[in-house]
Amino acid sequence: MTIESKPMIHEKFLAVLATAAFVLCTSPALAHPGGHDHDEPHHPQASRTWTLATEGAHLHGAFVAAKDGKVQIRRDDGALATLAMDRLVPSDQKWITERLEEIKRLNTQQGSQLVAQKQPHPPAGKGTTKEQPAPMMLKYFKPFEKTLQLRWDEKYFYVGSNGLPAHPMMVGIRSWQQQVPIPQKYFGDNAWRIPLHPTPAREPMSAKNNFLRGAIALAVNGVPIFNPLNNRGDDAYLFGELDQYGGHCGRADDYHYHLAPVHLEKTTGKDQPIAYALDGYPIFGYQDEQAPDFAPLDWLNGHKDKAGNYHYHATKTYPYLNGGFYGEVTERDGQVDPQPRAEPLRPDLPPLRDAKIIRFEQTEPSSYRLTYEVRGKAGTVSYTLAADGTARFVFVDPSGKTVNETYSPRQPGPGKDDRPRPGDRPERRPPPRREPAAQSPRGAAANRESDLPRLPVTSASVTPQGRLSIDCTCDGAGQSPAIAWKDAPAGTKSFAVSIWHTAPDQEKSYWVVVNIPADVSQLVQNSKGVGQIGLNDKRRAEYDPMCSKGPGVKIYHVTVFALSAEPKLAAGKATRAQLLEAIQDITLAAGTLDFQYERK
Structure with a gap:
């Protein structure tokens, strides 16, 4: 249908009309696990990551409509979620307000017509209109187009990829966590996106202490590039974690580079971009110091050419590629947001020594x-x-x-249940499905307490409002929190404690304590000498205090396990994954306390 806009239309009615038109004009994201069928054309509108301010949870989905203080989001599993706008963090509320204002502005122009109909999807590899010619960026990805899905709109260039290169992988790695390359589903709404019109940031961000998770760039062959520093802050190359092409597999068996893929110049040609940082600026190979246009690099490993265009260069020493972002990006939970999500087929394993x-x-x-x-x-x-x-x-x-x-492929969901289930092997089986984060911050873990006898858990370090004491975070003294439990079942021989948090793409471990004597029913704040301390995600035998870099309140959990024996774990070297595997057949009861933390 066609609706003529008139100057005298009541403002409130027009706002409602614009919202309705937007719903009709938008093709909702109906993302299935792993994205759409690769032969289907896709609409360029990508799923966003939404953050619930009060719960600290995340919701992945596409914006549908907003009215009367409520917003509708089409979740990546296809379901339609409706929630109050004030539950979202301010940045998400601002995004919605700006989107509605844009719709209203377009629909109130004099003499304009508002056509409310479902728009056709642009075919893969084509622009959406004749007014959107192929961007220059396309030519650099075209040598690899047989394995990529390339499309664009007025703002972004989208790259669909399985994340695997044509060259050999993994050979030469000396520090291996038992991952292997498995194709990923970076397609459809889960494709990579690169800004076509990058904007210099007012305050460029370094990758030295930021963006230690997720990708910071995308190679022109469709392989993501992560920070050269791994998630522990170590140089992955010097640590022996990379193969001969500067890549390896992550916890989801997702292959990615940590160094600039200069080998791609054999295909792209010399002095052509080999990758694009996620801020939209290109990355070139090594500089030729004898070239007439040679110029020193800045602290981000970049500079401007004679035409004033900024770009990064590869180097043979740290930071190896872009040392941060000259352009605007959004950091959330330690990574550039949004970006595609890998889908782990199997749980990650510990490193295999030697x-x-x-x-x-x-x-x-x-x-x-x-x-x-x-x-x-x-x-x-x-x-x-x-x-x-x-x-x-x-x-x-x-x-x-x-x-x-x-x-087998796991069901969609943000993470896994922390508690082992009798008869399961947590390290060899995909975790159970969890409820959407918008409904329950701990997902199915909160709904499956009946699987095992419940162990009541409390903490004097958590306020009645559920907030963690500042002394137990990186904003304070960084002390481990007080933890107390009761009603241990008969036959309990020891206890174990795990403090953990579900991030958008993984679960993080902050503290592991094993072999707590059976006659102990609490750990005081800043506990010392009780039980054996295992390794946190930074591979350190200590408590890792909460230090969130993303906006909004986050939800963390402390789980206490009552065990019928002491788990067989190496002293001082037990990770959370190893703990869960070791106690699968000796857990008598378990209890979890949720608490909140927001970085000030």
Whole structure:
């Protein structure tokens, strides 16, 4: 239908009309696990990450409409969520207000017509209108277009990719966490997006202490590039974590680079961009100091050319590529936001000491084998990926022991239940489905307390309002919180404690304490000498105080386990993942206390 806009239309009615038109003109995101069928055309509107201010939880989905103080969001699982706007953080509320003002402005122009109909999807690799010609950026990705899905709109260039390069992977890695390359589904609403018109930031941000999670750039072959510093802040290259091309796999078996992919110049040509930072500025290869246009690089590893265009360069020493962002980006939870999400097929494993990867090969279509050595003896990881997403693994360790495992795609959800379930093997099976974060900050974990007897958990370091004492955060003294529990079942021989938090793409561990004696029912604030301290996510045997860099209130959890025996764990070296595996058959009861923290 066509509706003529008239100057005398009542302002309130027009605002409602504009919202209704926006709903009709927008194709809601109906994202399934892993995105859409790759043969379908996609609308360029991407899913956003929304933050609930009061819960500290995240919701992924596309904006649909806003009216009477409420907003509708089409979640990535296809469901329509309606919530009060004031539950969102101020930045999200501002985004909604600006979107409605833009719609109103377009629809109140004199003599204009508002056409309320569903717009056709642009085909992959094409602009949305004749007024949007192919951007210059397209030519640099085209050499790899057989494995990419390329499209654009007036603001962004979108790159759909499975995240895997054509070159060999993993060979040469000396510090290996037992990951292997598995194709990812960076397609549709989960595609990479690069600003077509980058804007210099008022205060450029360094990657030295920021953006330690997620990607900071995208190579022109569709492979993401992460911060050269890993999530512990160590130089991944110097630590021996990277292969001969500067890449490795993350916890989700997602392959990515940590160095500038200068090898791509063999395909793109010399003096052409090999990647784009997520702020929209290109990344070139190494500088030629003899070139007539040579100019020193700034602290971000970039400079302007003679035409005044800014770009970054690769270097052979840190920061190796863009050392931060010259352009505007949004940082949330330690990473550039928004960006695609990897989908782990299996839980991450601990590092395999003294292992070095010597070979990675494709043995058959969709079948692969990784070979590693430990002190001169070889082991292999072989796996086959089925059309339904199932993966069948065969692990042969250096002693010759063989283990067969099968993993199935997990259901959509932000994370996993912290408590082990009797009969399950948490490190070899995907976690259970959780309810959407907007409904329950702890998801299904809060709804499955009946799986095990409940252990009441309290804390004198948490206020009646549920806020963690500042003394237990990086804003204060950084002391471990007080934790108390009661009603341990008969037969309890020891206790274990885990403090954890569900981030958008992973679960983080802040404190692990094992082998707490059975006659102990509390840990005082800044506890010392009780139980054995395990490793946090920074690989340190200590409490890691909350130090959130993202906006809004975050929800954290402390779980106490009553155990029928002391778990068999190396003293001072137990990670949270190792703890969960070790106690799967000896857990008698468990209890979780949620608390909140907001960085000031």
